[in-house]
Amino acid sequence: MNEKDFPILKRKINGHNLVYLDNAATTQKPNQVIDSQIDYYKNYNSNVHRGIHQLSEESSKMYHDARQTTADFINAKFNEVVFTAGTTDGINMIANSLKSQLKKGDEIILSEMEHHSNIAPWIKIAKKKKLILKYIPLKDFELDYKKAKDLISEKTKIIAISHISNVLGTINDISKIKTMIKNKNIIFILDAAQSVPHIKIDVKKLDIDFLVFSSHKMCGPTGIGVLYGKEELLDKLEPNQYGGGAVEIVNKDNFTLTESPFKFEAGTPKIAQAIGFASAIKYLNHIGMDKIEKYEHELYEYAHKKIKEIKNITLYAPKKNRSCLISFSIKNIHPHDISEILNQKGIAVRSGNHCAQPLTQAINVNNTTRASFYFYNNKNDVDKLIEGINYAIKILS
Numbered sequence: 001m002n003e004k005d006f007p008i009l010k011r012k013i014n015g016h017n018l019v020y021l022d023n024a025a026t027t028q029k030p031n032q033v034i035d036s037q038i039d040y041y042k043n044y045n046s047n048v049h050r051g052i053h054q055l056s057e058e059s060s061k062m063y064h065d066a067r068q069t070t071a072d073f074i075n076a077k078f079n080e081v082v083f084t085a086g087t088t089d090g091i092n093m094i095a096n097s098l099k100s101q102l103k104k105g106d107e108i109i110l111s112e113m114e115h116h117s118n119i120a121p122w123i124k125i126a127k128k129k130k131l132i133l134k135y136i137p138l139k140d141f142e143l144d145y146k147k148a149k150d151l152i153s154e155k156t157k158i159i160a161i162s163h164i165s166n167v168l169g170t171i172n173d174i175s176k177i178k179t180m181i182k183n184k185n186i187i188f189i190l191d192a193a194q195s196v197p198h199i200k201i202d203v204k205k206l207d208i209d210f211l212v213f214s215s216h217k218m219c220g221p222t223g224i225g226v227l228y229g230k231e232e233l234l235d236k237l238e239p240n241q242y243g244g245g246a247v248e249i250v251n252k253d254n255f256t257l258t259e260s261p262f263k264f265e266a267g268t269p270k271i272a273q274a275i276g277f278a279s280a281i282k283y284l285n286h287i288g289m290d291k292i293e294k295y296e297h298e299l300y301e302y303a304h305k306k307i308k309e310i311k312n313i314t315l316y317a318p319k320k321n322r323s324c325l326i327s328f329s330i331k332n333i334h335p336h337d338i339s340e341i342l343n344q345k346g347i348a349v350r351s352g353n354h355c356a357q358p359l360t361q362a363i364n365v366n367n368t369t370r371a372s373f374y375f376y377n378n379k380n381d382v383d384k385l386i387e388g389i390n391y392a393i394k395i396l397s
């Protein structure tokens with residue numbers, strides 16, 4: 001679907017046409033996104049909200065519109081979308097900002113399938129403030145919802161989990177967790193790095209307090225992402241950084257803050273990235289998120305059916321509720337060796353612990369190979385992957 005828009009997909013790697021299956025790490029960019037950033041730098045490069053000259057007016061409008069486009073994409077309000085450097089930055093921001101509201105003995109619930117970016121910031125503040133971290137265990141590569149319920153107590157203040165696992169592809173049932181914490185004063189944070197690019201997300205329907213994601217995983221540029229927060233929560237939240245654009249009245253001893261989202265974006269913002277990001281969102285909207293989800297689901301089922309037939313393969317995937325990525329290992333062959341042989345055939349996959357060591361510990365495996373798809377992949381790519389894995393097995397066994 002639409003692969004012609006992606007110049008990089010025409011590349012040859014080791015004499016073969018590139019088959020790019022590392023989309024969970026980062027996605028490729030269509031011409032529209034690349035051109036929008038070039039256009040900014042070539043034709044209206046200027047700082048925003050600072051000058052009244054023509055160029056600044058043009059860049060300010062584009063930056064403003066980029067936020068509105070992003071807000072509309074997840075059904076948020078304009079002032080509920082804070083531009084961050086990405087998912088990791090968003091989680092660190094929220095953890096540091098919530099720190100002052102937490103006291104010794106308060107509990108934070110994460111899960112065993114979290115990316116390191118949704119673990120390390122919480123460990124850091126837990127140590128500092130003597131908080132207790134609890135982890136929802138896994139059952140058949142899904143969250144164990146029964147055990148999750150048992151973890152919630154009077155002291156639970158925050159639940160922060162991923163929507164889709166970057167290793168297992170599991171789509172977590174957010175409504176189940178929401179039901180467990182109904183009418184409890186618990187902040188619910190969703191790491192949507194792997195879901196916003198692939199499925200339609202409506203923050204109002206999901207009733208999320210805070211949600212984070214990255215532009216580069218959805219055809220947009222690196223260096224920009226989103227921290228969504230409910231208006232009333234962002235209003236109460238203290239930023240981590242201060243400076244120009246985030247403050248209103250300043251004298252030698254004091255200052256007042258502006259409103260959200262600007263109070264969280266001190267300094268010159270990510271102008272070119274925001275423009276590229278909005279272009280990526282428009283590109284996805286043009287195809288339609290429903291269409292993307294359906295297409296990827298079919299591609300996944302095709303890949304899963306074929307890959308599980310490979311001899312001595314172990315798949316790390318739930319039976320249902322799964323997104324478009326497959327982690328696997330082959331008996332007696334190191335995942336890095338598989339990736340290396342696939343690379344010789346022009347196929348890009350990832351091997352390792354995928355920044356999720358508590359998860360690999362929980363499922364008792366050191367490393368896996370991961371093939372992750374996006375809408376510009378097709379069944380031919382899957383066939384090449386299967387061919388490549390079989391070739392690797394032949395060479396390495």
Ligand SMILES: Cc1ncc(COP(=O)(O)O)c(C=O)c1O
Binds near residue numbers: 088166191
């Ligand atoms: C589930 C999940 N959370 C967080 C991250 C971190 O995203 P970023 O590196 O864009 O900050 C990733 C990246 O792979 C991820 O898959």
